[in-house]
Structures are given as structure tokens and as C-alpha cells.
Amino acid sequence: MAADGQVTLGSEVLKSSAKKLRRLYNDKVLVGFAGSTADAFSLSSRFEAKLEQFNGNLPRAVVELAKDWRTDKVLRHLEALLLVADAKNIFIVSGNGDVIEPDEGVSAIGSGGTFALSAATALIRHTKLSARQVAEQAMEIAAKICIYTNDQINYEEITTEPVPAPAPAKGAK
Helix, strand or coil: CEECCCEEECCEEEECCCCCEEEECCCCEEEEEEECHHHHHHHHHHHHHHHHHCCCCHHHHHHHHHHHHHHCCCHHHCCEEEEEECCCCEEEEECCCCEECCCCCCCCCCCCHHHHHHHHHHHHHHCCCCHHHHHHHHHHHHHHHCCCCCCCCEECCCCCCCCCCCCCCCCCC
């Protein structure tokens, strides 16, 4: 997952090095956001609680968050989008109750999202680049096209490789 660092208010850049990605649930889930920063942090916290409640079951947690977001009188006024992923799933979650799983294993949100998504989709279809390389190239392209996207990119990865067992202590049998 990749995110630029630009935070804007209207046509003004307020910050260029924001961290829009977080690791959750023992670093097994990534969440990125677009929209109102305070709203996104509030939603990320609620999403983290849902992950804990449902023992890291990402599909269940996003559906429950979307239901709460849509029906709760306070939450429904929050203006943000979340992009969440684990090693097997990717979802966009919105306040309209949307839980969208992309068709091609790539998704994007935010001002430069359509540019990055277009570039990433083409790269996935026509190259053998790794997921990280696709994200790097897509974000570089989006930053060159979208005035609300900068080149201060942060990356977070979740590997699907098993964690090796610790070596036995010396003298242990």
C-alpha cells in the first residue's frame, strides 16, 4: 500500500509529509485514508476495534464498520474513505455503506486515486513488476499528473511468507 504525504485545504497545501498509512492488528492489516484527517483517524480507531472484536477477520470487520458508519448519527457525518488490506483482501470502505472489493486486486482512493489506479492496472496487466514496484510507479505517475498528490510517498507491505520458527537454544534437544 502506498500513500502520498500531501494534505490540502482547498487549493492550499497544509502539509507535505503526512503519514496516511497505519498498521493494525499485529501488523497484519494495513489501513490508508483519504478525506478529512480527523474523521479518518476516528474511523481508523473504530475499524481497529472491529478488527479486535472479530479476531482479525477483515471482511467481517469492514462490513460491520460500514454498517455502523452508515447508521450511527455521529459517524454518518464523517467525511473520509478507508482503504484496508491484509494478505488476502483489499476493500474500500465509505460512509455510504459501501464495502468494495476490487476486481483486479488493485484499488485506490483520494484525489490522485484515479490516476494511480489507472497506472497500476496497466502495469499489472502488462508487466511482471512486483506489487511494491507497481505501487511505486503508479504513485510516481499520479504525483506528476494530480495537483493534489505529491511525491512524498510512504509504503507499507504485508508479506505472505511464513515467519520462520526460532532457532532452538544452545544445548536444547
